[in-house]
Amino acid sequence: MQKSYRTIGYFFVVPALIIVAIVTFFPYLYAIFISFHEMKYGTLIGFSGLDNYVRVLKTDTFQKVVVNQTIIIVFSALFQFLLGISGALALNRRSKTAYALRSALLVPWVIPGVVCGLLWKWILDGNAGVVNLVLSSAGIIDKNIAFLSDSRLALVCIIIVNIWRVFPFMMVMYLAGLQSVPSDQYEAALVDGANFWHRLIWVTFPNMKPVIALTMILSTIWNFKLFDIVWTLTRGGPSQATEVFGTLIYKSSVQDVDFGFSSATAVLMALIMAIPIAVYQKLSVKKA
Amino acid sequence: MDIQKKSWVSRIPSILILFVLLVFAVAPLLWMISTSFKTTQEASAIPPTFIPHSPTLEPYIEGWKTKNFTVHFYNTAVVSVITTALCVFLSSMAGYGFSRFKIKGASLILTLLFVMQMFPTSVVLIPYYMLMKFFGLINTYASLVFAYTSFSLPLCIWMMKSFFDTIPKELDESARIDGCNPLQTFIRITLPLTRPGLISTVIFTFLNAWKEYLFALTLCNKKEMWVISVALTSFIGEHFTSWNMLMAVSLLSLLPIVIIFLFLQEYMVGGLVSGAVKG
Numbered sequence: 001m002q003k004s005y006r007t008i009g010y011f012f013v014v015p016a017l018i019i020v021a022i023v024t025f026f027p028y029l030y031a032i033f034i035s036f037h038e039m040k041y042g043t044l045i046g047f048s049g050l051d052n053y054v055r056v057l058k059t060d061t062f063q064k065v066v067v068n069q070t071i072i073i074v075f076s077a078l079f080q081f082l083l084g085i086s087g088a089l090a091l092n093r094r095s096k097t098a099y100a101l102r103s104a105l106l107v108p109w110v111i112p113g114v115v116c117g118l119l120w121k122w123i124l125d126g127n128a129g130v131v132n133l134v135l136s137s138a139g140i141i142d143k144n145i146a147f148l149s150d151s152r153l154a155l156v157c158i159i160i161v162n163i164w165r166v167f168p169f170m171m172v173m174y175l176a177g178l179q180s181v182p183s184d185q186y187e188a189a190l191v192d193g194a195n196f197w198h199r200l201i202w203v204t205f206p207n208m209k210p211v212i213a214l215t216m217i218l219s220t221i222w223n224f225k226l227f228d229i230v231w232t233l234t235r236g237g238p239s240q241a242t243e244v245f246g247t248l249i250y251k252s253s254v255q256d257v258d259f260g261f262s263s264a265t266a267v268l269m270a271l272i273m274a275i276p277i278a279v280y281q282k283l284s285v286k287k288a
Numbered sequence: 289m290d291i292q293k294k295s296w297v298s299r300i301p302s303i304l305i306l307f308v309l310l311v312f313a314v315a316p317l318l319w320m321i322s323t324s325f326k327t328t329q330e331a332s333a334i335p336p337t338f339i340p341h342s343p344t345l346e347p348y349i350e351g352w353k354t355k356n357f358t359v360h361f362y363n364t365a366v367v368s369v370i371t372t373a374l375c376v377f378l379s380s381m382a383g384y385g386f387s388r389f390k391i392k393g394a395s396l397i398l399t400l401l402f403v404m405q406m407f408p409t410s411v412v413l414i415p416y417y418m419l420m421k422f423f424g425l426i427n428t429y430a431s432l433v434f435a436y437t438s439f440s441l442p443l444c445i446w447m448m449k450s451f452f453d454t455i456p457k458e459l460d461e462s463a464r465i466d467g468c469n470p471l472q473t474f475i476r477i478t479l480p481l482t483r484p485g486l487i488s489t490v491i492f493t494f495l496n497a498w499k500e501y502l503f504a505l506t507l508c509n510k511k512e513m514w515v516i517s518v519a520l521t522s523f524i525g526e527h528f529t530s531w532n533m534l535m536a537v538s539l540l541s542l543l544p545i546v547i548i549f550l551f552l553q554e555y556m557v558g559g560l561v562s563g564a565v566k567g
Contacts, residue, residue: 006390008470008471009385009388009389009391010385010389010391011385012384012385012389013381013382013389015378015382016378016381016382016441017382017397019378019437019438019441020438020442022419022434022438023412023416023437023438024404024409024438025400025404026415027412028404028411030415031411031412031415083309083312090302090305091306099550100550101306101310102549104310104313104314105310106549107313107314107317107542107546108313108316110499110542110545111542112498112500112517112538112541113499113501113517114501115520118524118529118534119316119319119535120316122323122531129336130319130336133336164312164316167313168313169492173488176484176485176487176488179484180451180454180484210450214446214450218443224406225406225408227408227410245408246408246410249411250410253410253411253414259414263411266407266408266411269406270403273406274406277406
């Protein structure tokens with residue numbers, strides 16, 4: 001390639017990078033910078049090394065958060081994948097009904113997080129909620145359950161709402177991925193006598209590895225950052241049963257104005273997140 | 289996915305799966321619809337009712353009027369459309385650049401873009417607010433557009449890059465031999481082939497911009513500049529929440545999105561032009 005041809009590449013790439021740098025990259029650097037300093041109500045006092053990090057790691061809230069997040073991530077990712085891929089496989093056709101159904105199934109994703117949280121809070125309500133109404137009319141329970149005040153059930157509820165909200169996005173991604181699988185591979189498989197499951201495992205999934213890896217990475221990242229649903233439903237309670245990184249950071253930065261603590265938590269969260277993501281990256285390398 | 293026509297019986301598993309998914313996804317929505325037609329009294333009744341005894345359009349009309357939702361709708365639409373256009377434009381260019389050209393430090397940049405996804409945006413909120421205040425951009429569309437674009441760009445760049453990567457470079461080269469410069473190649477040849485990727489980018493960016501709450505709340509706190517998600521929370525009071533109006537207006541705010549998505553379905557047919565280049 002001549003030099004002039006090569007520099008055109010930069011013309012394509014630089015505008016996007018400028019915006020990202022100004023709005024997110026440099027503020028993030030600033031946040032990391034803060035995490036190593038002592039801050040009192042927004043004023044920088046002095047360098048404090050790893051003090052903030054030690055503080056964060058010592059709290060037992062932090063340990064609770066790690067446990068909660070692991071549970072949320074594993075189960076959310078699993079069911080988001082299952083529901084998303086089932087929807088995509090079932091709806092991968094060009095018919096008006098399929099289009100209409102895709103839009104209907106997209107609804108959970110489309111609802112603003114705040115509304116979603118409030119809607120489910122209303123649905124799961126211990127007194128006036130629909131779930132209790134349905135369960136007691138069907139005779140399954142005789143007393144209303146306060147879902148969001150029970151320390152075990154609350155986490156389950158968060159996971160269900162999270163799955164409900166995200167699986168449509170997975171479905172959309174998988175639909176796009178399904179359409180880029182070369183049809184001649186399917187033809188070859190049919191000639192070889194493959195049935196539906198064979199075709200799924202040997203043709204569809206290998207071709208969709210990049211998309212699946214991407215969606216699982218996204219799911220992991222979003223689950224680590226989960227905030228609005230948890231905040232609206234339980235505020236992290238009861239007694240930290242549903243505390244996650246998002247609520248912890250929000251409470252320490254907006255409520256306690258302890259920016260050193262919140263920045264350190266954010267950095268720790270990013271570091272912990274890097275582990276499963278690195279694993280996914282290794283697994284997603286598409287074999288030629 | 290399949291070439292051969294499926295028999296009726298083999299469709300049953302799909303239908304069952306779809307039915308379960310549909311019930312799961314849509315039931316809460318049905319509850320929303322039911323609540324939105326109830327009178328205020330019936331909406332807060334214990335135990336709640338499935339079908340409103342005396343359905344009324346009042347929550348819709350009252351809710352829209354009292355909170356002046358036309359303004360909020362307009363704000364949200366402007367911010368979302370501009371953000372989406374900007375993001376699609378920038379990310380498809382950047383994705384193409386990374387896919388086709390040797391950029392110095394490309395893998396570092398891409399990894400950084402990726403890593404930045406892992407940071408919670410709430411940490412950026414305060415510095416960004418101070419930055420916007422410095423430029424006098426508080427309570428402007430621009431502050432939200434820049435923020436949302438920058439939130440969606442990293443992922444969209446990755447998405448577009450992987451879609452571009454699936455298109456053989458030979459296609460570019462034959463276009464180049466035919467006399468196209470890189471920009472023409474990009475616009476006329478490669479870009480149209482990434483339609484599923486573009487659609488996903490549009491959907492993703494538009495929805496994220498439409499639904500966002502935290503930054504919209506902080507950066508556009510004047511009532512005239514509120515977006516829909518912020519305005520909806522104003523239905524919640526200290527002691528009393530107008531559930532019926534909240535549900536009604538929420539449903540109205542969902543309509544544009546559902547319509548757009550229905551419309552975009554037509555364009556989600558993609559797949560490689562497998563006959564164009566045989567390697």
